[in-house]
Amino acid sequence: MNxxxxxxxxxxxxxxxxxxxxxxxxxxAESASVHPVRIRKVLSMLRQHGLVETKEGTxxxxxxxxxxxxxxxxxxxxxxxxxSLQPKCSEANKQCLVGANMELVLSTIFTDAESHLGAFxxxxxxxxxxxxxxxxxxxx
Amino acid sequence: MNxxxxxxxxxxxxxxxxxxxxxxxxxxAESASVHPVRIRKVLSMLRQHGLVETKEGTxxxxxxxxxxxxxxxxxxxxxxxxxSLQPKCSEANKQCLVGANMELVLSTIFTDAESHLGAFxxxxxxxxxxxxxxxxxxxx
DNA sequence: ATAAATGTAATGTTTAGAATTACATTTACC
DNA sequence: GGTAAATGTAATTCTAAACATTACATTTAT
Numbered sequence: 001m002n003x004x005x006x007x008x009x010x011x012x013x014x015x016x017x018x019x020x021x022x023x024x025x026x027x028x029a030e031s032a033s034v035h036p037v038r039i040r041k042v043l044s045m046l047r048q049h050g051l052v053e054t055k056e057g058t059x060x061x062x063x064x065x066x067x068x069x070x071x072x073x074x075x076x077x078x079x080x081x082x083x084s085l086q087p088k089c090s091e092a093n094k095q096c097l098v099g100a101n102m103e104l105v106l107s108t109i110f111t112d113a114e115s116h117l118g119a120f121x122x123x124x125x126x127x128x129x130x131x132x133x134x135x136x137x138x139x140x
Numbered sequence: 141m142n143x144x145x146x147x148x149x150x151x152x153x154x155x156x157x158x159x160x161x162x163x164x165x166x167x168x169a170e171s172a173s174v175h176p177v178r179i180r181k182v183l184s185m186l187r188q189h190g191l192v193e194t195k196e197g198t199x200x201x202x203x204x205x206x207x208x209x210x211x212x213x214x215x216x217x218x219x220x221x222x223x224s225l226q227p228k229c230s231e232a233n234k235q236c237l238v239g240a241n242m243e244l245v246l247s248t249i250f251t252d253a254e255s256h257l258g259a260f261x262x263x264x265x266x267x268x269x270x271x272x273x274x275x276x277x278x279x280x
Numbered sequence: 281a282t283a284a285a286t287g288t289a290a291t292g293t294t295t296a297g298a299a300t301t302a303c304a305t306t307t308a309c310c
Numbered sequence: 311g312g313t314a315a316a317t318g319t320a321a322t323t324c325t326a327a328a329c330a331t332t333a334c335a336t337t338t339a340t
Binding site for chain 2: 286287288298
C-alpha cells in the first residue's frame with residue numbers, strides 16, 4: 001500500500017503524544033525521515049477532513065483536532081489510500097471475452113474486499129497506536 | 141495492488157476456457173495487451189505452484205493443471221502479491237519513540253488484515269471468474 | 281535440420297513516487 | 311512596521327520500480 005498511509009498514521013500518533021502544543025513539519029519530518037514538504041502535503045489532506053488543525057506563521061504547525069480514540073485506521077485509509085487494494089489492470093483487449101470483462105469483475109470483487117478491510121481497520125484507533133508503540137518500547 | 145495479480149487471474153481464466161489445448165504466451169499476451177515475455181514470467185510463478193503446466197518447443201504453451209473451482213483468488217494472491225497490503229514505510233528515525241516502533245506495530249496489524257483478506261478472497265475461484273465474465277458479456 | 285515454442289538474463293524505456301527548490305502567504309514578536 | 315518563522319502549493323529534478331524489449335539458450339514437433 002502507498003506510503004502516504006503510514007506517514008499519516010505516524011504523524012497522527014506523534015501529534016497525539018503532544019496534544020498541547022503545535023508541532024512543525026520539520027519536527028514531524030525528522031521523526032519519519034521524510035521531507036518537510038511531504039509532511040505538509042499529507043497533513044493537508046488530514047486537515048481537509050478535520051483530523052488536524054494547522055497554523056501558519058511563527059510558532060505555527062500542526063495539532064490534533066480530534067480525539068485519538070475516535071480516529072480509526074480505516075478513516076485514515078479512506079483519506080490517503082482508498083482504492084489502493086484494487087489490482088492494477090493494463091488496458092486489455094476488448095475484442096476478447098475475458099479482456100473485455102475481467103476489469104469490471106475484479107473491480108467489483110475488490111470493492112467488496114475493501115469494505116471488509118474497512119470493518120477490520122475500524123477496530124484500531126490512533127489511541128491504540130500510541131499504546132502499542134509505548135508497549136513495544138518498554139519491552140526493549 | 142500489483143498488476144501481476146490481475147494478469148495471473150486473467151491468464152488462468154482464459155486457460156480455463158480452453159482446457160483442452162495449449163495456449164501460447166503470444167495468444168495470452170494479446171488478450172491482456174502485455175508483452176509475451178511478461179506472460180511467461182508470471183505464468184512461470186504459477187507453474188512453480190502447480191497451477192499450470194508448460195511445454196516448450198513447437199506446439200508448446202500453457203495449460204491449466206488444476207480444477208478451476210479449486211483455484212481461489214486467495215491462492216493467486218499469495219503467489220503473486222503476498223505482502224502487498226503492507227503499507228510501505230520509509231526507514232524512520234530510530235531515536236524517536238514513534239519512529240522506532242511504528243513499522244512493527246503497523247506490520248503486525250496488516251499481517252492480520254491480510255489474513256482476513258484471505259478469508260474473503262478464498263470465496264472466489266477461477267470457475268467463478270469464468271461465470272461472471274460470461275454473464276457480463278451476455279448482458280451487453 | 282528447421283521452425284516454433286518456453287526460460288531467463290540483460291538492457292532500455294516509461295512512469296510514479298519522492299525530494300528539492302522556489303516563492304507566496306500568514307503570523308508572532310521585537 | 312520590519313523581520314524571522316512557519317505553512318501552502320506549484321514547478322522541477324531525482325530516483326526507483328514497473329514494464330517492454332532484445333537477445334539467446336533450450337526444448338520439441340514435424
